[in-house]
Amino acid sequence: MPNITPEITLSARNLTRRFGKLRAVHNVSLELKRGEVLGLLGHNGAGKTTTLQMLTGCLLPDNAEKDECSIEICGISLLRKPVLAKAHLGYLPESPPLYRELSVNDYLTFAARLRGMKAADVPVALAQALQRCGLEAAGKKIIGTLSRGYQQRVGIAQAIIHRPAVIVLDEPTVGLDPAQIRDIRSLIRELGDSHSVILSTHLLSEVESVCDRVEIMQRGKLIYGDTSAHMQQHGSVSGFIIGLHNPPPMSVLEGIAGISHVEQLSATQFRVLHGADQNPKAALLTLAEQQGWQLEQLTPLQATLEDVFVRITDAETAVMEEKQ
Amino acid sequence: MIRLLAMRELRSLFAMPSTWFILAALQFIFAWFFLARLEAFLGIQPQLAQLANPPGVTNTVAAPMFNTVALLLMMLVPLFTMRLIAEERRNQTLSLLLSAPLSDLHIVVGKFLGLLIFLVVLMTGVVLMLYSLALGTALDHGLLLSNILGLLLLTASYIALGLYISALTAQPIIAAIGALAVLLGLWLADIGAAAENSPWHSISPLHHFQNFNDGLLDSSDAAFFVLFTTVFLLLAIRRLHNNRVSG
Numbered sequence: 001m002p003n004i005t006p007e008i009t010l011s012a013r014n015l016t017r018r019f020g021k022l023r024a025v026h027n028v029s030l031e032l033k034r035g036e037v038l039g040l041l042g043h044n045g046a047g048k049t050t051t052l053q054m055l056t057g058c059l060l061p062d063n064a065e066k067d068e069c070s071i072e073i074c075g076i077s078l079l080r081k082p083v084l085a086k087a088h089l090g091y092l093p094e095s096p097p098l099y100r101e102l103s104v105n106d107y108l109t110f111a112a113r114l115r116g117m118k119a120a121d122v123p124v125a126l127a128q129a130l131q132r133c134g135l136e137a138a139g140k141k142i143i144g145t146l147s148r149g150y151q152q153r154v155g156i157a158q159a160i161i162h163r164p165a166v167i168v169l170d171e172p173t174v175g176l177d178p179a180q181i182r183d184i185r186s187l188i189r190e191l192g193d194s195h196s197v198i199l200s201t202h203l204l205s206e207v208e209s210v211c212d213r214v215e216i217m218q219r220g221k222l223i224y225g226d227t228s229a230h231m232q233q234h235g236s237v238s239g240f241i242i243g244l245h246n247p248p249p250m251s252v253l254e255g256i257a258g259i260s261h262v263e264q265l266s267a268t269q270f271r272v273l274h275g276a277d278q279n280p281k282a283a284l285l286t287l288a289e290q291q292g293w294q295l296e297q298l299t300p301l302q303a304t305l306e307d308v309f310v311r312i313t314d315a316e317t318a319v320m321e322e323k324q
Numbered sequence: 325m326i327r328l329l330a331m332r333e334l335r336s337l338f339a340m341p342s343t344w345f346i347l348a349a350l351q352f353i354f355a356w357f358f359l360a361r362l363e364a365f366l367g368i369q370p371q372l373a374q375l376a377n378p379p380g381v382t383n384t385v386a387a388p389m390f391n392t393v394a395l396l397l398m399m400l401v402p403l404f405t406m407r408l409i410a411e412e413r414r415n416q417t418l419s420l421l422l423s424a425p426l427s428d429l430h431i432v433v434g435k436f437l438g439l440l441i442f443l444v445v446l447m448t449g450v451v452l453m454l455y456s457l458a459l460g461t462a463l464d465h466g467l468l469l470s471n472i473l474g475l476l477l478l479t480a481s482y483i484a485l486g487l488y489i490s491a492l493t494a495q496p497i498i499a500a501i502g503a504l505a506v507l508l509g510l511w512l513a514d515i516g517a518a519a520e521n522s523p524w525h526s527i528s529p530l531h532h533f534q535n536f537n538d539g540l541l542d543s544s545d546a547a548f549f550v551l552f553t554t555v556f557l558l559l560a561i562r563r564l565h566n567n568r569v570s571g
Contacts, residue, residue, distance in 0.1 A: 053419075056419075056422075056423040057422065057423055057568070058419045058422040058423055058568065059568055060568045060569050082425075082427075083425045083426065083427060084425070085425075086423060086424060086425040086426075087425040089423060089425075091419065091420075091423040093416060093419045093420075093423075094416070095416045097415070097416055097417040097418075097419050097420035098415075098417065099332070099336055099415075099417060100415070101336050101339040101340055102335065102336065102339060106335065110328070110332050111420070113328050114325075114328060114329075114420070114421075114424045114425075114426070115424055115425060116425050142339075158420070
């Protein structure tokens with residue numbers, strides 16, 4: 001690996017891919033910086049896997065022959081110098097590519113050597129990869145005998161063992177139990193500090209918890225791209241839910257300066273909306289204390305990624321329908 | 325890289341119990357055939373001794389033995405080649421190779437050599453059996469070497485064909501049946517053509533093996549095997565490349 005690594009580790013321009021009449025991916029451009037985790041979010045069949053296959057050289061883009069599209073990994077063109085570029089790449093496909101008859105150690109050693117690692121460096125890398133993926137105890141076991149979750153970990157270990165600049169993970173947490181999902185997510189987060197990670201998922205919570213940036217894909221196109229924090233703000237509502245054990249009449253709440261709308265959810269709970277630039281929380285709390293309303297709960301209203309996602313995809317569908 | 329892939333292929337083969345079983349069963353069959361031939365030879369030896377220029381043990385035991393092995397290979401090689409690429413595709417391990425810093429040439433040649441080494445190990449048993457005759461009599465080393473070379477070239481050409489057919493499909497069974505069908509077809513084309521100089525003879529690998537079997541080293545036969553092997557390896561490389569284009 002070069003000493004001075006370029007800031008941008010992966011850049012793809014104008015990727016297009018058709019399967020017969022179906023346009024799986026259309027004009028997708030992506031950029032990834034070192035130390036960044038990018039989430040590729042979309043429903044099933046949105047073209048996420050096809051995009052990742054193109055980024056890893058398993059599939060050629062339609063316009064690969066011409067100069068219309070380009071994929072560069074650490075500044076090396078994947079389409080022109082595939083062998084050099086792929087050395088900086090770690091890939092976990094949808095189903096982990098495991099030789100079931102080999103032991104975990106043998107398999108990972110093979111994977112490391114396959115990516116051009118020197119035989120002398122392999123033992124250290126192997127130990128580190130096993131430790132990172134929580135596989136220390138499984139090293140001598142035959143892969144075919146491992147559970148689904150452990151096989152997935154071996155799949156991830158195979159993608160990171162040669163410490164590539166770019167790690168591509170296709171739905172890394174699919175089929176795992178909640179505890180394993182948590183482990184894998186923290187591992188991805190950790191990997192994101194020193195490598196660039198791009199992962200595809202249809203789980204919004206995954207994007208929320210591990211990704212720095214998100215690109216939303218629908219019908220083969222990227223329809224939205226921003227940091228995942230921004231995405232949560234996108235279309236969010238200013239307001240909170242307040243629970244008062246001894247509530248005053250609605251009119252009193254509505255009368256507080258800055259509050260634009262109050263809605264009663266239950267006998268003691270109210271949804272309070274306010275303008276984006278004003279925050280009447282302080283005034284409300286003071287009043288509650290003075291008047292003995294007995295505050296029980298105060299939860300800020302936050303649009304979840306689900307809301308945002310549905311909003312964005314709906315807007316996109318509406319635009320497309322208008323055009324037709 | 326090629327060596328690494330070949331070693332992986334071997335490691336996977338030897339990790340499977342069925343490989344050991346096949347190895348054992350084949351050695352048993354070969355040994356049985358060898359002993360039966362030897363017995364027949366010992367039975368007719370007194371009559372042979374009365375001939376002016378009697379055929380030796382190499383001619384009567386070793387050459388037919390190699391001929392049988394060559395025939396058996398036709399059925400055996402598809403069983404091993406079927407897994408090479410079809411199974412990688414079915415288990416989705418192919419994407420590991422496709423996303424690794426290798427060219428398609430590395431993948432194909434690595435797999436080819438891996439299996440070739442395995443089959444050479446398998447046939448070493450046969451050669452050792454035949455050389456055990458050297459304990460009791462003098463052997464015709466020239467004939468033996470020409471047979472060994474012929475068998476090696478024949479195996480290589482069968483593997484190349486099987487490898488290409490395995491690259492066409494994602495189902496190992498279909499790859500096995502396909503390779504077997506083509507090999508049988510080539511053989512039938514050879515034995516079915518009545519005329520001595522029929523062009524059908526020249527497309528059959530087994531026909532080209534006959535000269536080696538008789539102890540005749542003909543460069544055109546060797547060239548046939550090299551061409552046959554190269555063409556199918558190139559086709560397999562081409563197919564892997566198309567795999568990326570057509571998905």
